Amino acid sequence: MCHWFIWSCFAVSFVLDGLLALIMKPGYQTKRLRSDAGMAFGITASLGSACTSLGMVLARRGAFGQTVVLVYWTLFASSCVLSGMLLVMLMRDMPL
Secondary structure: OOHHHHHHHHHHHHHHHHHHHHHHHHHHHOOHHHHHHHHHHHHHHHHHHHHHHHHHHHHHHHOOOOOHHHHHHHHHHHHHHHHHHHHHHOOOOOOO
């Protein structure tokens, strides 16, 4: 049962990152401030979902094998890297 929650949190994280990547460029052409605020909130929600799923893995100490835990850590790291790349792309286009 716990696997479903973990996988769904990771899925939400990656779906949010995908949606944010899709709306990044069209949003800049219309309303820049709203687009930037929405992107920052979406990236935060994506990282929060990834951290929640990793927290569920760490809370069930000894319930999973080493291979499964390695897969979860890899998913968490890739979610963090993807969200970080989106954040860098967002901040790169912001005027100072």
